[in-house]
Amino acid sequence: MKRNGDIASLFRKHEAKAKKRADLIDEEAQIEEEEPPLVEPHPVPTPVVEATNEEQDAPPEYDADHLQYDPGLRSPIASYDVNEQDAVRRAYILKGPNQCYAHDFPVREIYGKKRHFNFVWFHKYQWLEYSVAKDAGFCMVCYLFGSGTSNFVTDGWRNWNKADALDKHVGGITSAHNKAQEKYNLFVSGGPSIDNVIVKVSNESEIHYKARLTYSLRCLRYLLNQGLAFRGHDESEESSNRGNFIELLKWLAENNKEVDRLVLKNAPGNCILTCSSIQREIIHCCADETTKRIIEELGDDHYAILADECSDLSHKEQLALCVRYIDKLGRVCERFLGVVHVASTTSAALKKAILTLLSDHHLSPSQIRGQGYDGASNMKGKINGLKTLIMKESPSAYYIHCFAHQLQLVLVSVAKGNDDCVWFFTQVSHLLNIVGTSCKRHDMLRDVRAQKIMEALELGEIESGVGLNQEMGLARPGDTRWGSHYKTILHIIGMYPTIHEVLITLGKDPTQRDDWPRIHAVVGAFESFDFVFSAHLMLVILGYTNELCLCLQKRDQDIVNAMSLVTLAKERMQKLRSEGWEEFFQGTVVSFCNKHSIQVPTLDGKYVPHGRSPRFYPDQTNDDHFRREVYIGVIDKISQELNSRFDEVNMELLICMSALNPFNSFASYDAQQVLKLAKFYPKEFSTMDLIRLEMQLGTFIDDMRRDERFKGLETLAELSIKLVETNKHVLYDWVYLLLKLVLILPVATASVERVFSALSVVKSKLRNSMCDKLLNDCLITFIERDVFSQVSEEDIKKNFMSMKTRRVEKK
Template sequence: MAIDNIIVRVSKEDMRLYKARLTYSLRCLRFLLNQGLAFRGHDESEESSNRGNFLELLKWLAENDEEVDKIVLHNAPGNCILTSPTIQKQIIQCCAVLTTKQIIEDLGDEHYAILADESSDASHKEQLAICIRYVDKVGKGCERFLGVVHVANTTSLSLKAAIESLLIDHHLSLTQIRGQGYDGASNMKGEIKGFKTLIMNESPSAYYIHCFAHQLQLVLIAVAKGNEPCKWFFDHVSYLLNIVGVSCKRHDMLRDVRAQKVLEALEIGEIESGSGLNQEMGLPRPGDTRWGSHFRTILHIVTMYPTILEVLDAIGKDPSQRGEWTRIRAVTFALESYDFVFNLHVMLVILGHTNELSQSLQKRDQDIVNAMALVSLAKNKMRHMRSHGWEEFLAKVTLFCNKHGIQVPTPEDSYVPHGRSPRYYEVQTNDDRYRREVYLGILDQIIQELDNRFDEVNMELLICMSALNPANSFASYDALKVMKLAEFYPQDISSIDLVRLEFQLATFIDDMRQDARFRYVHTIGELSVMLVCTNKHVLYDLVYMLIKLVLILPVATASVERVFSAMNLVKNKLRNSMSDDLLNDCLVTFIERDVFLKVSEDDIVEAFMAKERRRVT
């Protein structure tokens, strides 16, 4: 009996030490996961001066805490150090599993939407990233990263199989899906064999929304390719970026000249100094998939216009650059033309007025009703510029030209194309060219493309959604439209529920307009949260269900694109041999770090120990 007691007592102590060692390893891995850092080192031997982030961090922890030093690394049992690569991967897997488990528990049995996109990683493997959008327990719409799956090909059937497998692994069903958000590629949104159609065959109410931010980018691409003055302008912007961006030396020249001009302006009092003012500025190259990046490039060209000309002039006179003189001087000649400056300001105005829309569409908590309202505002702004903005715009262009010594053509004179043969242009006045053909022509095409690309805004489903907008005391409320909206979801609202909904709506709208707590609710997302906060989501259960279905519909694939940004950080050129499972686990904990931080150490330790029987001494 005494021997048994001794065995038990020793076993408990060994178990305590084992859990302590495991906890310290977990804390080191948790830090590295939160920062997206590598774990392994090139040389992890005892003689190495740098054994990798994990071992070096654990060593640092031991050196700064005597209690830790007593039980880890060289003071741990030889067969139970808990630092091997296999142990690291298993701990990381437990972290990812419990993080995803919290997301799934937050989702519960609610409906959700899926957002998906594919991209290649650092090792040139095609990865499919999947996020889900749902309404949480407090009534807030949120988007969460679910996982990344390697796909051998990107056919719609392969994508469906990959996504279905991931959903099944997390005990989610395709029939729960009530929305889909993709980038508009044919294999995703094809009407016959596209992934969208395959999902709708499983869940008819899983309505597809083409990513609003992507549509906005397509508007720019269509205008840039379809309008001759606009294409000429962007071609020369590209030539300029190629000249300046070809070497670090030219970037430094641009920064130095810019800094000198800022100092001169400060001395004469032309500009003010202060925190955040007069920042160092370069010429960023616009991205192919971001409207806002084009705006930033054009804004910098306008701001640094004299600086750019001075740098081009210096390069164009440098004997060591003689081989590029022809190209550099041609670009300088174009930049000093009224044609370039006029187009520069046209695109600055158009991109500037839609920049807020571009930024807003990429927010995780953006709801589709508010997004539609923002699109309508952008269209109205374009129409106002077309009808009433010409004089103000022309005055700004003229002021810029006078400031920088550019000759402004007389409106009544005949148009002479800058640096191009007149045989390709019809005989017309400068007013016809710049006002009618360029200014009005580009605005007309922008307006037309916005109408064509955002055709979902004209769909009956989305029109009906606007009837639930709480802005201005439910000014756009329409009971008939709300009832029509309910008919789009026969799987969730039965014919009996429709009868009950009609009576519930009458009480709901009166209650909302009389309750002071809802007076300052402006978006449907805020309405959902306030209903839960006041516990009225239980009283108006059918209305709240419709609100959740509206919030589920995705606006943009920004969350998925953020996954790819994280993937390039986590799996980089130095870590391109990561397995797909390890990549997924690292991404889950890195992207959803706010959820990961809520997972307790004890739960992770217990999950690790439950994976298999292990030696503790």
Template sequence: MSLESFWKRAGKSQKSSTCSSPSSRNLPIEEDVVTPIDDVDIESPNDDADVVSPNNDAVPVAASIPIPENTTQSNPNASVESDDTRIYDVHLLPHDPGKRIPILEYPATDRDAVRRGYITMKRCDPRTHNFPRRKIGGMRRFNVAWFDKYDWLEYSVEKDATFCFVCYLFKDKVDSMAANDCFIKGGFRGWNKIGRFNIHVGGLGSLHNLAYEKYNFFINPKTSVAESFFTYTTEAKLQYKYRLTYSLKFIKFLLSQGLACRGHDESEDSWNRGNFLALLTWLSENNSDVAKVVLSNAPGNNQMTSPLIQKDLINCCAKETTRLLIDDIGDDYFGILADESSDVSQKEQLALCLRYVNNKGKITERFLGIVHVKDTTALSLKSAIESLLMEYSLSLSRVRGQGYDGASNMRGEINGLKTLIMNETKQAYYIHCFAHQLQLTLVAVAKDNDDCIWLFDQLAILLNIIGVSCKRREMIREIQSQHVLEALDLGEIESGQGLNQELGLGRPGDTRWGSHYKTVSNVTSLYATIVKVLEKVGSNKLYKDDRVKAITVMSTFESFEFVFMIHLMSEIFGQNDKLCQALQRGDQDIVNGMSFVTLTKEQLQQMRDHGWEEFLHLVLSFCAKHNVEAPNMDDMYVPRGRSKRFFSKVTNLHRFRVEMYLSVIDLQLQELNNRFDEKNMELLICMSCLNPVNSFAAFDKQKLMRLAELYPEEFPTNDMTMTALRHELGFYINDMRTDARFGDLKGINELSMMLVETNKHTSYKLVYLLIRLALILPVATASVERVFSSMTYVKNKLRNSMGDQLLNDSLVTYLERALFARVSDDDVLARFQSMKTRRMLL
């Protein structure tokens, strides 16, 4: 198909997809480019608003670059909308040069947009990648120092080859014969012939230097003919900068709060113009200096408020925030935490967080980005993770830890995501999320013990009666308030900030951490309130449907058996809840996490062996307070609300102590031992020797040497490194035990920070490397779960058509607010200027 026929067909398809919404046609026109044809805003195909084209026709904001038919196969990111039109998103340009589409295969009118996309992304220089060795004149591999020597050089992880960045972008403006150069087509891999780099550069008139000249003119338009033709006064440029700066400041404020910038209708006569324009209008009405340069006092085609400008600024803010994250990691190792979940528009999103040790020695977890995946197979997830890392020149070869949930596509031993990554990076050890494992133990206890099943069935009926009606919830609030006032008058409780909060009745969920404990704890706290609500429902004939149910539930609710079981679940789940809260800390390390698990097991064992008397006294006191009849423990057990034939003839003491109390605790201990089998992993046994608690009592030199052997890339066995580590460990432990500053440390995270604070990490570099590797191993995926919680806030039902790129940018700036606050306005504006050919240059 010829290019002319392609454009003709694509034009028809684009015309048929235009939007005819009256509100969108009233949007102000904003031209921000010098060229006769405006730059096309590249956004996800289902973005959340419409924009106006230069001819005042509304077109979808997802205006994308159609590409020739033969490019679809070579680019996995090209998506087909119809038989006549191919859509290519500039935000999805592959960073790896080995995966790129040749620049000549793009339509000529779209190449500048593609060039700017790659220039903004910068050349692909994965300096931290573990470059493979090849046998060519000896065992040779790519030298990372070549990146500094040749600023045009980029490396393809996919092909293990080098390419020329400027020649790829501008070879069509120099000579089509340049395509025969291996630095442009196929890639150069002759690591034993580095003189070819200089041959490629050539003399002053070489094709490379001509392309480099075009590159410099392109990134610095102040020296171009177009810039010389369009001249602007200093005052006009100053006003342009003011308008752009005001727009940026409001966008930064809205992003940091997770609020929407855009409105449904941003025309001047609209009452719903969005937060961004509302704030700008308010400021202009209250500040005369601002009013002089914005909105109606600005040129109609240069107000810097259009949807395209807003999204460009949002994208720049997100990119600069992520740049600070990448700079913080540097060339160090890191771990990955990933999970997938559907957003409000039922699109599967993969969230990726990085775990690393910063320059202060503190373990840190940061959100890198979110990617839309069409399916959740292990191969698709690995490809998405790899492409997201490569976008920022990060390599899987630097991954030293993986943290996911227990899904089969994640932890599968043959084709799971963790296996696929470990096949490439042997030291990327996988840890099943501790918080997920703990939740599985709670669910198992709730579903595997008959008495626990009975308890939660009764709770489900109770919640159906009083938890689904607004009137009955209001009853709970009123009665609860009365009880609080009475208790305050009697001095039974104290008042203060955070005390006596209103409690609700939520259903326990299999995937919601701590939900089982919250349910049983709130029911126990609201026991007297629930009794009164059930009395009102059961005695009021107006509640025809629930009156009989309330009477039946009341019989069970006031039984000693129910009170006993709900207190038992509250005690067991309460012990586990402390562990759950500890595991969700972003700075928690794997050794400390395992010690928390061990401590929880010990406390449950202590409760089993010596806690019966204390627990029974607690239950009997509760029964006496709420007028619940307590049985004589020496009498024979009689079930209440259940048939006798399903229970053996035993005394109450045997029934409540052996069949209920000990049975449930034993089941919980068994589940904890089965789920948390990491204690048997040699890796964690060796890492526990780094624990500084009790004056480094767990220190074991031989196990730490074995730990080093598990990381052969960092500690090669045929090198002097292992000998140096053995000597260094001897000096290290003697120094630590005699230095009072290291005497009260509580974990290896505190040890790492103290080593950096005292500058001893430079004296014990190899030991500090072992500590960093131990800290990188993830404990829980709480950071990823927080991403999904924020995703439902940022992309809600009212903003369900938000594009993937805008969603990612909004989440980055919202979740990493601390980094975002450090982003300079000048850096954002500089990136904004380089994205497209702007009308004015700052």
């Protein structure tokens, strides 16, 4: 028996065959009324299921009460004698159809092979069919609606002497056969509603079912918002802690009598709605509805993609994807779309994962108008990089290297390119290794700082108040987060006397004798002018770049404003180089050294490096070294790196974007630059569209400069929101379209970085075995909780009920 066609066609074929058999039987009954049979039917006893050896040699016997009419003959089989019956059967097999029903063709001997089956089985088991081609019995309902793995479906049943196999195949209530029979009956009857598809229930039962579903949903929504685990280590009723979900549902029941009346122990045994599979299905519905809101908000509009890969706690490489678009209110939005496990990080594998995720959410790659990644070679490669492969799908999907990542590369290049910076960060690492090796030393640091603060408060040197004199620590900075380096250096300078006292105490403590060589070396470096000078210089430079980094990581930051921030950072560096030496050296470094009794070398004296051999340094004065080599050298290096790495500033595309900047009443407006910008998007602006845009621009700029509502706008994002508020985005539709394309271009991949931060919260050490689907669903609801909060319970429950058939309760 082979599977061919769908279930409906097979069922129709089966029904046609049954109707044909019924018509033949009716026709033969009419013939029998007109022509009496030639031979009277022989009354015979009912055959047994299993025959002995003697019975096998005996002539076949038949039960006249259960004997059926053969559809291939014009008179009953019983009208022939025994020998004629065998001949007729052989002739019918040779000339008849390839397959027929056993209860229509009750064969007991075929080609000399004796079969010990009883055709009464085919009345008791209506699902049993006989195949002449394979000489075996098959199950019709399992063939149509089952899994296809049973022997009654694949090879057929031939052990006629083992009739108990029929009952074994039927099995219990939850067997595969009964499930297939249930689907068969449902298909025949047309199917009831989804709420009571298995059993007919009352309206009260439906109300109770949906109430239990609502309470389970509310508990899961709370846990999803907080990124907490659902299941417990032991969820049995004897356990004192059955997991967050059940314990929260128990707490809800204990504080609400209506809830307690319906859930947990008071719910039907098959409808508690607390098992892990139900939890995962509800969570998936929550994530599905949240993503649906995001996709509806995006619509068919253009968008940009932001992607990055990172390994999670279980060492799986995860690719996170975010989309950047303009919503209906003209606001820039960056939303998390999903996370995908990738076995390879090649550009082709990443492209396939991204396009698959976009396709799952019915987003067309041709609508991509921007890409934002880090600077890895598999991302920005000009030949086979991810950006190149995506641009083959959408030529206007322009790539922007993450500004925040480029800023990190600038600082890393400076730190590795200057000997004094390398020595300084090495000493900081040694300091953190000594102070941060044990909780005891951390406590010493806190106690000494608290004591010094109390003394300063008593002397009136500092003031008390809310938010002042907070506890500080020395956290180890991240390798790729130079904003954390700024915080560490700030704490070192702010806690300098505290750290110094703790180091001296440790250097004199006999119990710390094993660490004395390291402690004494760090104390010597800590008290040196080289350390203090480098610490203050790094504090100033990292302080300037830290503000830039924080600005670049804003969700609504536009590319034009980011370019202006980079330009401002360059100007501040140049001003610090040309005018800031005296104030920095005398006002900051020297005053700090005098306060903490650190010897300041004379500027015209010979430079002697602290803790390093002078043979590796040129013969120079302190002024040459500290001012020319370190101070000016580091600032020049940063300026050079800013110019070389932020090459997007010099791109013609981004230069043209500044022509739409509303700052200072559109002072930088240039119609020709705007038209040139529109030519970068040929699919959106044809030749005729460029003419319409040119005609709109003259009216647009005059209107913007005269309208008081547009005074004081500083960024393109503010201009977009104001155009929608005043409904002028409809009047100047071509200008607004170009403005949206500019705002879509990503500035930084901060949204993707936030995904990885949330990943460490959701997939913790106690939840490191989460499947990829559950992880994705939990991340969507946790990261986009503002969208998730707008999803109604009814939408989630409707989605849940439509996933598959639901059993309300047993009768």
